[in-house]
Amino acid sequence: MTEVKRWTVSVFVDERDSRTYAEARLQAGDKTRLTYLAGTGQARLNPADKDIPEIGDELAVARALSDLGHQLLLTATADIQATSDRPVHLSR
Structure with missing residues (x-):
């Protein structure tokens, strides 16, 4: 039987001053080699737009x-x- 690998991505979202910030954290690997990476992103509310937090x-x-x-x-x-x-x- 082949070993199943588990990679975990946790996403954290915060809102401050009409901006939304997100961080996506990856934990991957096994007991011998772990990889931790984090990506960030943000969005800002345009004053002319409706305030819809989900967007x-x-x-x-x-x-x-x-x-x-x-x-x-x-x-x-x-x-x-x-x-x-x-x-x-490598290409995307």
Whole structure:
């Protein structure tokens, strides 16, 4: 039987001064090697728009998850380069 890996992403959302902030934290790996990464995102309420908090949450979280995904690609690129003798270019 193959081992199932568990990667956990926790998302935290906070609102201050008409801005919504989000942080997406990844914990991945096993007992021998753990990886911790965090992505951040924010959204701001345009004064001309209706105040609908869910929209700010969605935008800020989407941006935090996108940032986290980009950091994960950079981490994978660095890991591949560490084991090879040539430059690595991963695309989204």
